[in-house]
Structure formats: structure tokens, C-alpha cells
Amino acid sequence: MIKVLFFATIRDYTGVKETEAEGPGTVMELLTELASAYGSAFSDEAFEEGEISDRVIIMVNGRHIAHTGGGNTPLKSGDTVAVFPIIGGG
């Protein structure tokens, strides 16, 4: 089982703070599943021309997917995936 956590405005699109997924082997597959579950508000934010958009920060076990293979980042049972919108602060 893969644990998926949502934060900030992403929660407005999903209506939940977290969910679980079974099966997706990569981040891209997981996001595609989530997009069909949560509809266009979520998928518009998560995807840009078929690629994972720059408006979201996605971490797998605390690592930004930019450093682990992007959408091809492999997933396995026990992983935690966190989905954030682009945010800032100080």
C-alpha cells in the first residue's frame, strides 16, 4: 500500500488530506489514477501538456521527484507520496 498525502490548496481539489493506492508502479501512474479519481481541478494542477506540471511539488519519502527520476520515480508498497502546490515562505 502506498500512502498519499495532500497539502494546502491540493486539499481543496481532493476533499481529503490523504488516501492510499495499491498498484501504481511509478509516480506518473499514481498521478494518473489520482486525476481520474479527483477530476479536472486536480488534473489541471498536476499536469501540463501530458507532463507533471511545475505547479506541484511531489515528494516520495521526503525526496523531490526532480532528483529521483521525475514521473518515472518507482513506487513500492510502504512508500509515502506527498503532493503540494508550489508554495513559498521564510
Add this chain to the structure above:
Amino acid sequence: MDNLGKVMRVNLTEGTVKTEDLCEKTVREYIGGRGYGTKVLYDEVPKGTDPLSPENKLIFANGPLTGKAAPSAGRYMVITKSPLTGYIASSNSGGFWGAELARAGWFMIIFEGRSPKPVYLWIKDDKVEIRDAGAIWGKDGHEATDDLLAAVGDSQAKVVCIGTAGENLSHIAAIMNDKTRAAGRSGVGAVMGSKNLKGIVVRGSARPPVQDAEGMKAALASSMEKLKTNPVTSQGLPTYGTAVLVNVINQAGGYPMNNWQGAYFPEADEQSGETLARDFLIKRYSCFGCPIGCGRVTKLGEKIGEGPEYETIFAFGVCCGVAGLEPIIEANNICNELGLDTISAGVTIAAAMELYEKGYIKKEELEGGPELRFGSDEAVVYWTRKMGLGEGLGKKLAEGSYRLCEMYGHPEFSMTVKKQEMPAYDGRAIQGIGLNYATSNRGGCHVRGYTISPEILGLPEKLDPIDIESKPAWVSIFQNLTAAIDASGMCLFTSFALGADDYGAFLKAATGFDYDGTETLKAGERIWNIERLFNLREGLDPLKEDTLPDRLLKEPIPDGPSKGMVSRLGEMLPNYYKYRGWDEKGIPTAEKLAELGLN
């Protein structure tokens, strides 16, 4: 240079006020604010000056853009020699006070000496009076603000003042303006207290002119477009404030828990920006001329206050093992009223909790107050107040974490750099921010070179937080750019959307000098180096002091996403020195100083 305002020199010992012209060359080379102020401090405060003596100077400095039409340009800086670190202090604040000072026709105020009795300064345009503050001394910052406004008979005037912490010379005392905005760090409030200066009230009636109004309009149009379309400045910060960082930093395993004994907090969402917005937020707050509006007006019970910021949530929350927002909001309000720096206050309580739990602070010393245990809501609120009032054990806490831990013979529990408490990111999980803390001229600080932006948030590029190769260059460039922004009078948060060229365009329009992106960064580098020279003259030993607490260098993070990591500072520092054009001992080389005109 008349459009930027005049320099006011106030000798508090003699009770005199003089007006001086701005030095054009200094504006060209150091911009203003943090830059101009540091140049004055470097030239006028001799080596070895006791920070709390009349010989130290206390400088309030605007930038050329403060009070102008540039976005988020209401900022001023306080520059002095820090009683906390013994090195340069330069603290930045927003709100409305700096802009009002510009409207009154002043660029900068230099305080010298020490008043024989408590006083405040009343500035109405070019009329300046030193007035008795005997009846206001002893009051907290909120009461003092109300009393000062009543005393001058002008409710529209703006007030900067200290609370009881500054009066008591707490090493972590802040200077507060507009009640809730703080020039917080490095104990600047104690310097104000040492001068018997309770406050400065200002009222201005002019609209500060700029050198090139058309240039200003053009720079404004292009920058506003960027601020309006950037997701951070148009959505993230306005919706959730800085507290939106809680979850992302925690998920990255860089959220320092229990005085840096951990870096992941399972209860983090309870204190997140999302929870703050849902349960406590009443409305947003914007500083002067700011289209972002990251401030939070919150309500707890019947009390309305401002904040807490992300850093404050970390300091009184996770760092003290506290999960819920109520005690954090309460402690934040106490700091705003009594005039304490929230980062230093929370991190010092965390150190006290470790000292207590390990048996070094004894129960009798608590004098019946709540036990200093991680996770105690009651302890955080109670000891913050005691610290701000300087009562009982609170008096020791008010010295800051380094002095506290040293008193008990265990400086290793002090999570400080150059004796200043580190902020809310773990340098073991996020390597660049650790290098930034270690090399920050004012000691542990995130807003000297905010590499969290590329390392965690992916802006403007996605840097791997655990990579060390790229960090020396990024840290240096961010430090230089930030120094220039702090000198300009604009808010650092605009840099999520704007770059050096944008700041250059604003500075050019305001001053008429040939600033562009390159020249802006060069001025920032000059500021960074003169701060370094100030510290070196005060005895800084870079190889011993450009460092992090041993806990970050030697104790791996025990659990969470960054389990097993330590800071690799030792590998990054030589490259940082090299990148800066400093020698292997961390001293700027003669060539670098000549290049910057600092020889």
C-alpha cells in the same frame, strides 16, 4: 540625492539633534538600508566597543525605495553592534513605520550616546524633539504605542518602540513597530534599551519623490505582472502565509524537533498553515504598499493578534515538542507585546527543556513554574512571559540559548551559530541552508541566503537538498542578492517572483544611478564583505566560528525521511571561501577587496 531624505544624528547623552546630507558615493556603493547603515557603523564604531555602552551606535536606515511606489517597499533596517553575537546586527522590518519616516523626509537616524533618563523621539516632518518617556518606561510595547500616540496627539503617527525585554537588556530583545512587526534578531532591542530610548514616533506629510518617475512606472508595470502571475506571491503566501511551509519542510525531514534532537514531527499538520487558516485566521495583513499580504491576523479566544509566522510556529512548536497552535499563538502575542525575538525565544526555551530533562536545571529553580519538559504547552507560554519580564529563571533565559547553556556548563545544547539561535530548517537534511547558517554574518539566520527556495520549493531551479557541489555558489549569490534587497527597502519575499534586474530597474529609477542586475549584485557583494570585515575586526575566527553546532555535524538525524544524515559543512566551506574570493582561512583577499573598492 535630496529625494531620498536626510540623515538625522541624535546624540542622546547631550540631547542634540543634527541634520546631515546623504553621501552620494555611499548610496551608489552600498544602496541604503543594510548597506549604508553598515558602512556608517564600520566607519564610526571602533573595534571592541561594548554593544550596550554609549559608544555603540543604533542606526535606523531606510532604503532608496522605502515609501516609494515599488511593491512591498515599506522596509527599514536596524544596524548596530549586536549584544547577542558581538558582531554585526542588521534586522529588517516591514509595517508602516519606515515609509512614514520617508514621508517625513528622513533616510536614516543615527543614535549615539545614552540618555540620562528614559526618552522618546517625536519626528513631525523636519521638526524633531527628544521628549521625556518616564511615564511610559516599564510598559509593554502595545501599551507604550498607545501612550506615545496619545502623547503626540496624532493617532495616524507611526511608532517603533521596545517592550520590557529591551528595557531589561535581554540579549534577544526585539524592536517592534506598528505593534506587531519586529526588527527581531540579534538583540537590537537591548541596544535601544541601553540608550534609554523607549520609542520613535514619526509623522510625515510629503510624498517622497523619485529621480525618474517614468522609469519607476515602467519597473512597476513589469514587476506587478510577475508578482500577480507567480504562484507563490499571488496564491501561496496570500492564502496561507509563511506557515504553509510547516508540512513541506516536515515531509522533507528537515523540521527540527526537540532542540534538534529530531527532524520529523508526526503532529506537524496540527500546527500547519492549513490549520491556522482553518481555525484562527480572521484576515490577511499587508505591510505598506504590499500586493502580497502574507501577514496573518488571528484570533485566540477574545484576543486578536498578528501571526504566528512559520519561524515562530517552529520555535515554540516543534522545537519545544509542542503540537497545537494555541500555545504558539499565545507565546507569539507575548513576544510581540514584551518585545522578544520569537525565534531566539522559542529555541532558548527548547535548550532549557533539554537542560532540565537531562538534570542540569533543577526543579527548585523553576520556583513553582511549570516543568520545562518537551511537549508542555504550559511551559512554553509561562517561560516566554517570564523571559520577557526578566523574572526568576526567565532572566537567565532572556540571555539567549548560548549564554544559558554555558551557565549550566553545557554549550553543546545551544543550537546557535555565532551565539544566535538557528531558525526552522535542519542543515543536516538541507545542506545549503546549513552552509548559509554557518557563514551568515549575523549568526544563525535563514534570511541571509534563503536556499530553501531552490533546495525544497524548486524555485527558481530544483536543487537537490543533499547535494553539496552546487551549494557554495548558490549560497553566495543568494547572500549577495539578499543584502542588496535589504538595502533597497523592498521585501525579500518579492524575490520569489523578481530577479536582480528588476531590483536594478527600481534602484535606477529611485536614485538615478546606473544600477542594473549586475551592479545590484555587486553592491550586495560589497555589503556582504564589509559586514565580514566588521566581524573580522571584532575578532571573528572564521575557522572556529563559521560552523554549526556539533549536533548537526556529528549526530545523524535519528528518524524520518532524512534519517542518518549529518551536515557536510566541512566539505562545502573551502569551496564557499574560494567562490567568494576569500583565502583558505576565510579572509577576503586583497584582490577581492580592491575589486569591491574596500581596500
